[in-house]
Amino acid sequence: MNRLRLAVLCLSIAAPALAQQKESWVGQTVLTKRDGAHFGQPKTATGDEVDLGPLTSIAYRVEAEEGDLVRVRQNGVSGWVAKSEVVRLSESVDYFTQEIRNGPTSAVYCIGP
DSSP states (O other): OHHHHHHHHHHHHHHHHHHHHHSOOTTOEEEESSTTOEEEEEOTTTOOEEEEEEOOSSEEEOOEEETTEEEEEETTEEEEEEGGGEEEHHHHHHHHHHHHHHOTTOTHHHHOO
16 A cells, blocks of 8 residues: 555656646747747758748747647748757746856846847
8 A cells, every 4th residue: 555655646746747748839838048049941852951040039839849849930930940949938937047047147048148
């Protein structure tokens, strides 16, 4: 019985973290982690990516997700950006708080570039 309680306790602690990792990004708002993150579109013939330039807003709504990429729209144009370049709004407070703790002298997080 103690093993069962321990298992239930472990699952109740781990389940939210696991669920968040597998949760779809589609429809969620993401924030860019840094200034200058680029987005693009793959070429259909060669598979090479076409750079659409830097993302200039802070927040985007995710239209689609494929592997390590999410598709966002800027000025009417959809393009793909690496998940590593954005953070979900729901995780942004924790992410940026940790970034500030790691580099408290970085003014980028306070006033921008």
